Each structure stands twice: as structure tokens, then as C-alpha cells.
Amino acid sequence: MDESRPIGSPITCRKDASNVGRDGVGRRRGRKAPVETIRCAGLSKSYGGAAAVDGLDLAVGEAQVYGFLGPNGSGKTTTMRMLLGLVRPTSGRAWLNGRALPDPDGLARVGAMIEEPAFHPWMTGRRNLEVLALHGPPLPHTDAVAGALENAGLTSVADRKVKTYSQGMRQRLGLALALMRDPSVVLLDEPMNGMDPAAVREFRATMRSLADRGTTVFLSSHQLTEVEQLCDRVAVVASGRVVAEGRPRDMTAAVVRVVLAPADRTEARTLLAARFPVRDKGPDALLVGAGDGRAVNELLGRAGVWAHQIRVERSDLEDAFLDLTTSDGEVAGDATAPR
Numbered sequence: 046m047d048e049s050r051p052i053g054s055p056i057t058c059r060k061d062a063s064n065v066g067r068d069g070v071g072r073r074r075g076r077k078a079p080v081e082t083i084r085c086a087g088l089s090k091s092y093g094g095a096a097a098v099d100g101l102d103l104a105v106g107e108a109q110v111y112g113f114l115g116p117n118g119s120g121k122t123t124t125m126r127m128l129l130g131l132v133r134p135t136s137g138r139a140w141l142n143g144r145a146l147p148d149p150d151g152l153a154r155v156g157a158m159i160e161e162p163a164f165h166p167w168m169t170g171r172r173n174l175e176v177l178a179l180h181g182p183p184l185p186h187t188d189a190v191a192g193a194l195e196n197a198g199l200t201s202v203a204d205r206k207v208k209t210y211s212q213g214m215r216q217r218l219g220l221a222l223a224l225m226r227d228p229s230v231v232l233l234d235e236p237m238n239g240m241d242p243a244a245v246r247e248f249r250a251t252m253r254s255l256a257d258r259g260t261t262v263f264l265s266s267h268q269l270t271e272v273e274q275l276c277d278r279v280a281v282v283a284s285g286r287v288v289a290e291g292r293p294r295d296m297t298a299a300v301v302r303v304v305l306a307p308a309d310r311t312e313a314r315t316l317l318a319a320r321f322p323v324r325d326k327g328p329d330a331l332l333v334g335a336g337d338g339r340a341v342n343e344l345l346g347r348a349g350v351w352a353h354q355i356r357v358e359r360s361d362l363e364d365a366f367l368d369l370t371t372s373d374g375e376v377a378g379d380a381t382a383p384r
């Protein structure tokens with residue numbers, strides 16, 4: 046194992062979106078064009094000289110659930126707004142369904158929920174969608190509103206006034222709106238906000254079945270456990286750039302969990318950090334970036350520090366995310382750093 050690698054950081058995942066083709070749409074001469082629904086090449090947006098999105102490269106294949114992760118202020122919403130033509134990029138390019146943006150016609154095939162939509166509170170959920178359907182392109186079929194309500198898990202409350210809806214129900218109505226025109230791609234900014242666990246489970250099933258039917262789902266979320274279960278691939282952004290991309294399971298790594306008495310924790314941390322990346326995990330454990338529990342056991346035992354438990358396990362996406370987006374893992378984890 047590479048001992049200088051922070052805990053949980055990607056082993057095989059791509060560290061950047063370097064498969065962006067020379068022509069910007071994934072085509073390389075002599076090769077078959079990959080099917081991509083979303084592509085960004087050097088996409089940037091600055092506000093008053095400060096970069097919100099900074100040369101972002103991204104390639105999202107069709108018919109998958111794709112997680113777009115990053116800390117607060119890392120540029121996720123701004124990227125989505127650029128993809129929807131709501132914000133003009135400062136530089137760089139983007140394509141949706143292979144068509145260069147801005148592309149007003151192409152937007153008809155895109156569903157989106159970027160911020161909580163404003164619904165008429167005195168109308169029912171169903172009526173709100175029917176009214177909103179009058180604007181924009183015609184619906185694909187007569188059952189489109191009912192189908193979208195069903196897909197968003199709202200059928201049982203569809204005829205209640207929106208003012209009686211909980212936040213999670215309003216969120217689901219926003220999702221129904223995004224799905225109403227059978228889009229080929231949906232962009233969802235924090236779609237699980239306000240949903241209770243049952244609603245989140247239903248949401249996961251809905252997203253899965255959308256992807257199985259050919260729709261590309263591109264969503265941002267801070268709920269990393271859900272993302273890990275739901276997404277086929279994820280991109281992690283920090284300061285407006287993609288810092289890692291790949292399948293969630295490739296972003297995790299073997300780690301050693303060491304459970305200790307509180308009195309031993311500081312000494313154990315110092316001993317282990319001299320050789321391995323180390324992170325505090327909960328009140329009684331350390332996560333050590335070593336694939337070998339014996340080496341950890343030996344190091345502690347030689348110094349007379351005895352652990353309650355030493356177990357090799359896999360880190361989760363949250364650990365990988367923290368390592369990729371904070372300096373904490375690097376401080377503890379860089380075995381080559383001067384001490």
C-alpha cells in the first residue's frame with residue numbers, strides 16, 4: 046500500500062477528467078465517440094475576479110446516476126446553472142446531449158431542480174404541474190403529469206393544496222416538475238434535502254429506475270452515505286475544479302480501525318502518524334491508512350500501547366471526500382512531511 050496516500054483516497058479512480066477529448070466532445074480521431082450526456086471542458090465562472098468554477102472538466106455518460114460532490118461553495122450550483130444556460134461561463138465550453146451550449150432547443154430535453162421551485166400554495170400539487178405545463182414545450186403524452194407525480198412518490202397527496210405540504214413533499218413536487226417532460230437528463234441540486242428516510246429510499250429507487258430506462262441523472266448532495274448507495278459514478282469538486290472522479294467503491298480503500306482507551310489515543314495517534322496516514326474516527330477510534338493490521342499492532346505493542354480492537358475494513362465515501370477536500374488528512378497523513 047502507498048503509505049503517503051491519504052485515508053480513503055481513490056486507488057484506481059481518475060484524479061481528473063483527463064479523458065476529455067481534444068475536440069472537447071470526447072472524440073479522438075479513429076475512435077468511436079463515447080456516448081456522453083454532459084461534457085464540460087475548462088468551464089469557468091468568476092464573480093468579481095473570484096473563481097466560482099475554475100477550469101472544470103467533466104464527462105458524464107448516459108443512463109447513469111452521477112453524483113456531483115463538493116464542500117459548500119465549491120461551485121456545484123454554479124456549474125449546474127451554467128449547464129442550464131442560467132449563468133454565462135466566463136470561459137470554457139459545455140455540451141448537453143452532444144450539443145454545444147447555449148442551446149435553447151436542447152434544453153427542452155433537460156429536467157432540473159436547482160432551487161426549491163415557487164409553487165402556488167393555494168393550488169393542489171397536481172394543478173400546479175398542470176399550470177406549469179402550459180408554459181414551454183408540449184408534454185410528451187397525456188399522462189405526463191400523473192406519471193411525474195407517481196415517479197416522485199406524490200400520487201397520494203397530489204390533490205392536496207401545496208400549502209399543506211411538508212418541505213420534503215414540496216421537494217418531491219419540484220422533482221415531479223423536473224420529470225414531467227420525460228427528460229433525457231435531469232440536473233438535481235441537493236434533491237434529498239428535507240426528505241425523511243422513507244422518502245430518500247423511494248427517491249433512490251426512482252433515480253435508479255430512471256437511469257435503467259436511459260435517463261442520465263446528475264445530482265449534487267452532501268448526503269454521502271446515500272450517494273454511495275445510489276450513484277454509479279461521482280466527481281468530487283473543490284475550489285471549482287474536479288479533484289477526483291470515479292466509481293464510489295474505487296474511491297475507498299482498505300484502512301485499519303484501531304479502537305483504544307481515551308487515555309491511549311493521543312500517544313497512539315502520534316506513534317502511528319509517524320508512519321501512516323491517521324484520522325480520528327468517532328470518539329474512540331483511529332483510522333489508519335495501512336492495509337496491514339499486524340504492522341499497526343506491532344508498532345503500538347512495541348511502545349506498550351494496547352488497543353481494544355484492530356480491524357482491517359474499507360473506508361467509506363465520507364472519508365475519501367474529507368481527504369480530497371480538506372487539508373486535515375494531509376496534515377496527519379503525509380508521512381514524508383517534516384515532524
Ligand SMILES: Nc1ncnc2c1ncn2[C@@H]1O[C@H](COP(=O)(O)OP(=O)(O)OP(=O)(O)O)[C@@H](O)[C@H]1O
Pocket residue numbers: 092096097098115116117118119120121122123124
Ligand atoms: N451570483 C453570485 N455572485 C457572487 N458570487 C457568487 C454568486 N453565485 C455563487 N457565488 C460564489 O461562487 C462560489 C461557488 O458557489 P456555488 O453556489 O456554486 O457553490 P456550491 O458548491 O453549490 O455550494 P453549496 O454546497 O453551499 O450549495 C461561492 O464562493 C459563492 O459565494
